[in-house]
Amino acid sequence: MDASNLAFPAGTTIWPGLAPYATIGRARYPDPSQATLMDLASSAIGPIGMVPGLIPLYKIVHGLVLKKHRYDITDVATKTILALGAVAGVRLLWNYVSPQVVDTVTCSYTVPLQSKLGACLEAWIGEHARGVVRRHRKLISSADGKQKDDSQQKDRYSTRLQSGWLWFEGHIFFFEYGTTQVSQETSPVAWGGPPRNSQPAPERSISVYAIHWFSAHALGRFISELTNPKHDDQIRYTEIHTLISGRNRWHTTKKPARSLATIDLDDRTKEMLVKDVETYVDPNRQQWYANRGIPYRRGYLFHGPPGTGKTSTSTALAGKLNSRLYIASLGALKDDRALKFVFGCLAKGDVLLLEDIDSAGIVRENMRDNKKKDSTGIKLAELLNAIDGAASVEGIVLIMTTNEPENLDPALVRPGRIDRQVYFGEINRFVARSIFLRMYQDEKAPGNDEEVINHQLHSLATAFAAKIPENKVTPAEVQTFLTFYADAQEAVDRVDQWIRDTLAAKAANRIISGEVSKEAEPFEVSVGEGGTFEYNSEVSDTDDENGETDEVRLRNYDSGLPDDYTPLGSEYGYGSGPETLSRTSSDRSSDRLSTCSSTSDESGPPGLGSEIDSVEACVLQHDTDIDQRMDICRWCKFYEGRIFHAVFLGPPCEGCGYRKGT
Numbered sequence: 001m002d003a004s005n006l007a008f009p010a011g012t013t014i015w016p017g018l019a020p021y022a023t024i025g026r027a028r029y030p031d032p033s034q035a036t037l038m039d040l041a042s043s044a045i046g047p048i049g050m051v052p053g054l055i056p057l058y059k060i061v062h063g064l065v066l067k068k069h070r071y072d073i074t075d076v077a078t079k080t081i082l083a084l085g086a087v088a089g090v091r092l093l094w095n096y097v098s099p100q101v102v103d104t105v106t107c108s109y110t111v112p113l114q115s116k117l118g119a120c121l122e123a124w125i126g127e128h129a130r131g132v133v134r135r136h137r138k139l140i141s142s143a144d145g146k147q148k149d150d151s152q153q154k155d156r157y158s159t160r161l162q163s164g165w166l167w168f169e170g171h172i173f174f175f176e177y178g179t180t181q182v183s184q185e186t187s188p189v190a191w192g193g194p195p196r197n198s199q200p201a202p203e204r205s206i207s208v209y210a211i212h213w214f215s216a217h218a219l220g221r222f223i224s225e226l227t228n229p230k231h232d233d234q235i236r237y238t239e240i241h242t243l244i245s246g247r248n249r250w251h252t253t254k255k256p257a258r259s260l261a262t263i264d265l266d267d268r269t270k271e272m273l274v275k276d277v278e279t280y281v282d283p284n285r286q287q288w289y290a291n292r293g294i295p296y297r298r299g300y301l302f303h304g305p306p307g308t309g310k311t312s313t314s315t316a317l318a319g320k321l322n323s324r325l326y327i328a329s330l331g332a333l334k335d336d337r338a339l340k341f342v343f344g345c346l347a348k349g350d351v352l353l354l355e356d357i358d359s360a361g362i363v364r365e366n367m368r369d370n371k372k373k374d375s376t377g378i379k380l381a382e383l384l385n386a387i388d389g390a391a392s393v394e395g396i397v398l399i400m401t402t403n404e405p406e407n408l409d410p411a412l413v414r415p416g417r418i419d420r421q422v423y424f425g426e427i428n429r430f431v432a433r434s435i436f437l438r439m440y441q442d443e444k445a446p447g448n449d450e451e452v453i454n455h456q457l458h459s460l461a462t463a464f465a466a467k468i469p470e471n472k473v474t475p476a477e478v479q480t481f482l483t484f485y486a487d488a489q490e491a492v493d494r495v496d497q498w499i500r501d502t503l504a505a506k507a508a509n510r511i512i513s514g515e516v517s518k519e520a521e522p523f524e525v526s527v528g529e530g531g532t533f534e535y536n537s538e539v540s541d542t543d544d545e546n547g548e549t550d551e552v553r554l555r556n557y558d559s560g561l562p563d564d565y566t567p568l569g570s571e572y573g574y575g576s577g578p579e580t581l582s583r584t585s586s587d588r589s590s591d592r593l594s595t596c597s598s599t600s601d602e603s604g605p606p607g608l609g610s611e612i613d614s615v616e617a618c619v620l621q622h623d624t625d626i627d628q629r630m631d632i633c634r635w636c637k638f639y640e641g642r643i644f645h646a647v648f649l650g651p652p653c654e655g656c657g658y659r660k661g662t
């Protein structure tokens with residue numbers, strides 16, 4: 001090529017990129033330093049430049065680069081486009097032939113996660129497999145029932161172990177979680193077809209692959225090994241996704257599946273619940289629903305006071321079904337988009353637990369007066385739409401919990417949305433006995449005959465249950481009480497007192513555990529004559545000479561205090577003389593605790609002897625303090641939602657070492 005063939009003025013640098021064009025004709029190559037952008041753009045068209053020239057805006061880019069850098073990008077662009085085209089072609093070809101190649105080279109098993117084998121496989125993977133945790137794009141169903149990858153929509157991701165490797169007898173297998181579309185025959189036209197909003201959800205499955213020639217037998221052995229009865233009691237896990245408040249994100253954990261045996265619920269209710277949900281997830285059931293034109297979904301309302309097992313039962317049910325559990329508190333949802341996010345993450349077989357549906361402000365009034373819409377931003381109509389609207393997912397188990405069912409709008413709990421309502425309430429003696437056994441039956445004293453221990457434990461459980469009044473305390477309360485005592489006998493000894501305190505607290509409508517309520521101020525406990533504690537609804541403060549202590553006088557107290565209430569300290573022989581309750585001013589302003597003290601006689605509590613010269617009763621005001629002290633200190637008493645902690649001045653309390661001022 002001769003540069004003089006070009007119509008460029010002398011001195012113009014001919015860039016290497018222009019060289020191929022120089023032989024084609026000078027007329028198409030204006031001087032880059034003088035030409036307009038349009039001139040340069042049009043120069044891009046030519047036999048070689050034809051390919052990139054077809055790309056919109058290419059001419060402009062070409063002209064810009066030519067003008068600025070005097071470099072013709074046509075050659076590079078053409079080669080790049082040809083390379084990309086080649087890659088796309090190979091990929092297309094691979095997509096076409098890969099199923100055949102994979103089929104030829106590998107063998108595989110695909111197991112539905114809902115099956116028993118699926119559970120065993122998941123347990124194995126949980127224990128032994130290595131793999132990659134990655135963001136997983138959810139597959140959703142389109143209106144025509146076909147699965148599609150909704151890559152446009154954000155928030156359709158979840159994170160979990162997607163695929164990985166596992167070794168078995170020296171063979172490597174590849175596993176991959178996936179979803180397979182369940183073929184669903186539509187119901188006859190006479191039924192009007194499936195319901196308008198019927199959308200079969202993809203079914204979760206897991207596939208295990210092995211190299212055909214080397215590992216096919218090993219894979220077969222692996223699968224039969226999984227079904228070996230010896231793995232029946234293998235630990236199973238429940239994948240729990242909890243919605244992070246105010247965000248479209250899940251916090252995911254995998255916990256050993258909670259057994260339904262650990263749920264204390266009356267047997268009939270438990271049986272009914274398990275049978276109902278098992279019937280629903282039966283593989284043939286979906287077709288049954290479809291044939292009858294009924295949307296394939298099941299909803300449960302668990303209602304009752306806090307701490308009665310609504311959440312625990314949901315977790316155990318998810319474990320029983322080997323399902324993923326999604327937990328979202330409606331109060332944590334910002335708006336309709338968050339609601340869509342939650343429902344959009346679900347696949348067939350998943351359990352969705354919507355907690356505290358009453359707390360989200362979805363109550364009747366809001367339906368009547370939209371202006372009253374709660375700040376949580378979720379409207380009843382939006383929730384109903386998510387549950388069974390056009391975009392709802394079928395095949396999930398929906399559980400809603402509430403403490404106040406009477407506040408819910410009837411539309412939310414109508415049959416079809418809520419199919420079963422289960423009341424979780426305070427316990428009866430039978431349940432109390434079973435909680436007691438559950439808490440202590442694993443404890444084995446070494447060297448003792450197991451049968452004898454069992455017998456003793458059952459007697460203790462019966463004795464314990466006999467002291468629990470029917471339908472007055474919740475399972476959580478009893479369970480928490482029992483956690484304070486490692487020794488079953490001690491729990492039985494102390495339960496009377498605890499029951500009295502708890503009932504009195506309930507009667508006074510005080511918070512049972514946790515912070516002292518505002519109305520509880522000022523401090524009301526006192527040591528009266530004869531060492532008995534008395535309670536005063538009216539308190540008058542009298543500063544003493546130093547202005548340091550307040551006297552709390554005893555007045556008519558009437559708050560349901562049981563007659564046989566045993567005061568703190570009296571059981572240790574304290575407070576025999578006339579005593580005056582006093583509270584130091586500094587304690588009063590302290591946010592940590594309030595104290596009152598009295599001088600005692602010389603007889604100390606067991607183990608502390610006569611070194612004790614006074615006892616203090618303290619009200620602890622922080623949850624953390626309460627928890628710590630309840631765990632470690634045996635000189636605590638629980639009354640009306642407060643912990644009274646006896647402090648023995650002299651040697652510190654053996655249990656927690658507490659002394660006033662520390």
Ligand SMILES: Nc1ncnc2c1ncn2[C@@H]1O[C@H](COP(=O)(O)OP(=O)(O)OP(=O)(O)O)[C@@H](O)[C@H]1O
Nearest residue numbers: 262263264265305306307308309310311312475476
């Ligand atoms: N029926 C029960 N069987 C077994 N454990 C229970 C039962 N009820 C409560 N518990 C225990 O009490 C604690 C709280 O229970 P859970 O969270 O299930 O109560 P809840 O009814 O969901 O309470 P809330 O309404 O406040 O959400 C858990 O540790 C749980 O193990």
